[in-house]
Amino acid sequence: MTRLYLAEDQELLNSALKMLLDLEEDFEVVGTSLTGENVASQIMDLKVDVALLDIEMPKQSGLEIAKELRQQDYPGKIIILTTFARANYFKEALAQKVDGYLLKDSPSDSLVKAIRAILEGNTVFDPKLVSGVLNEVDNPLTKRELEILKMLEQVATTKELAQKLFLSEGTVRNYISSILSKTGTSSRLEALNLARDKGWI
Template identity: 55%
Template sequence: MLKIYLAEDQVMIAQALKTLLELEDDLKVIGTATDGKKALKDIIALKPDIALLDIEMPSLTGLEVATQLKLLAIPVKVIILTTFAREEYFAQAIKAEISGYLLKDSPSDDLIQAIRTVTNGQTVYESRLVKGMFDKSKCPLNKRELQILDVMKEFSNTKQIAQAVFLAEGTVRNYISAILSKTGTSSRLEAVLLAKENRWI
């Protein structure tokens, strides 16, 4: 059973999301908040597996909550769920190393799938945001992801990549999924070509 904390300042939306999530047999909402300060306090105390955070909330924004959780090393996967497709918000979310960033007009099935995906250590970013908001001259990848992407120029086999960077194959697969998600690409080759084009590697 995955424990979920939900922070959303619009009560009707919060109630609808809670109902939607609890229709799934493996998901349970263990707490809710309508402001960021309460959300941060509750998440630290309740230790959910997933925190679904709206961006614009009283006291603290969802991004401020995510940043504090990162600084405190709280082991929770954060998914930002927002109506705001703004480049500055998305950039802050990447910096806070959130696990997911989805728009509220996304299909409900996408949210459920995103929750299960981030639980497995992968990231899920709304493709419209990745493609439409990132200036592709700005690299969205961290140092480890760039290292793996660089090795992908030489090897296409996951086992070979894992051996080259001294990581487990499963860990490498998770990194590759993050690379594809963050760059908005659909294949390893496309990601490598994009990186070369923008001189990230």
């Protein structure tokens, strides 16, 4: 019997996935969680064969749990479940040597097939995620431009940003103009969203 653990913060999806997996005669979901808190220790204590981890959860993310499990020499398989086809998440998942990285909007039967393939020693990555990384454009922004772009999340005006950075407003405007030009975007918000999606910040 394959022992599975499911960490997923959306309660309805958590219940639905547990029900789906328990329908398989050789699968048993031995634990679930709606947050990432203490999940790594529970997985180790329950001697879980396959850990299915949502990428974004309260307390601790799926990637943070994966990292903790790897540090503890967890012998089982790790599968990340996500709704986010973001290159930076995928790269971090690869760094933690996860065995699977699947989008939640995949057909339910494909999850079962993926788990079985992973148990046979394969790695399974959603093609959309792989495509996103292959098509990713190298980051054109300097370290300073990235710092300013990130600060735009909390700072409303050029004046406030200039004060925080001890720069003139003209210099800050020049930086923002450069950021928009390099990213091919027309607004600060658009540039910020692009940088997040590309995994630059």
